[in-house]
Amino acid sequence: MMPSSPPGPGSPGTGQEFMERTKYRSIGxxxxxxxxxxxxxxxxxxxxxxxxxxxxxxxxxxxxxxxxTAIERRRSVRAYLHEPVALDELSFLLWCTQGVKQTFGSQATFRTVPSAGARHAFETFLLANDVEGLEPGLYRYLALSHRLQQRDTDPALARRVASACFDQQFILRSGVVFLWTAVPYRMTWRYGERGYRDLHLDAGHVCQNLYLAAESVGCGVCAIAAFDDDVMNGLLGIDGTDQFLIYLATVGKKEEGIPVAV
Incomplete structure (x- = not known):
């Protein structure tokens, strides 16, 4: 049997089916x-x-x-200085990307980034490669209390992450990698299956805040959307259904004139 060919122009594919089935008329x-x-x-x-x-x-x-100035300087930077990211700088970047400005009991939070219905369905993991005061390894940001929780200090973890991102070696040269996971039910509880659209929109809001905020602390950022979902979810210790990796970005110290790519 000949392998099936990908859908051509006008043929329904997975993406088109997703858009169709998440229209409001399709949601109960x-x-x-x-x-x-x-x-x-x-x-x-x-x-x-x-x-x-x-x-x-x-x-x-x-x-x-x-x-x-921050907007004019914003670039995707893949080459970094051999200089650690300060813990206070990391604290600032975490606050700028998921910081809680106000909490309304157990009902909602207002944060430093927009989110559909203030649902804020993301959790932030960090792969610390070179951060002052942090042992290299995997951490999770506890946004409600502005703390980090250590998850994994396996020295081989960084290389496994780079491998799961199709061998993008600049991951290993960065000071820290932000990894945003989505908890979809936090969004779909309010919006049904259409909430999956909102998750991807929210990811863009968060990462752009990281790009702009990093300029204040002399850092460059490179967003990454190419990764093996199943392998990365396994490395983070999440199931890939109730919680899954949606986006990640490297952060590291930069200098003027360092090679960049838009």
Whole structure:
């Protein structure tokens, strides 16, 4: 039997089917409309793993940078200096990408990035390669308390991540890698299957904040969407269904004139 060919122009493919089946006319009542209790605002921290307090955002001394200047400088940077990212700089970048500005009991949070219906369905993992004060390894950001929780200090982990991202070696040369995972039910509880569209929109909001905020601390960023989903979810210890990796980005110190790519 001949292998099937990919759909041609006008032929329905997976992407087109997704768009069709997530139109409002195809979606019934959401769990919120059915009166189902909403999911937790954050995956609870694991009780047996150490946590690291981060300096509160209001106490951080970050050089001011004009927004227009940050936008003009924004590039995707894949080459980094052999210089660590400071823990306070990391604290600032975490706050800029998922920082909680206000909490409304167990119902909602207002954060530093927009999210459909203030659902904020992301969890942030960090692969620390060269961060002052952090042992290299995998961490999770606890946004509600502005802390880090250590997850895995296997020295081979960074190479496994790079391999799962199709051998993009600049991952190993970065100071830290941001890995955003989605908890889809946090979004679909309100919006049904259309919530999956919102997850991908929200990922763009978060990563652009990282690009712009990094300019204030002399760092460059490169977003990565090419990765083996199953392998990466396994490395992060998540199931790939109730929680899955949606986007990641490297961060590292840069200098003027360093090779960049838009």
């Amino acid at each position: 009542k959401s769990d919120q409309q059915k009166g189902v209790p909403q999911p937790l605002l954050e995956v609870p921290p694991e009780p047996d793993r150490p946590c690291i307090e981060l300096r509160r955002p209001e106490l951080l001394e970050i050089p001011p940078l004009d927004l227009r």
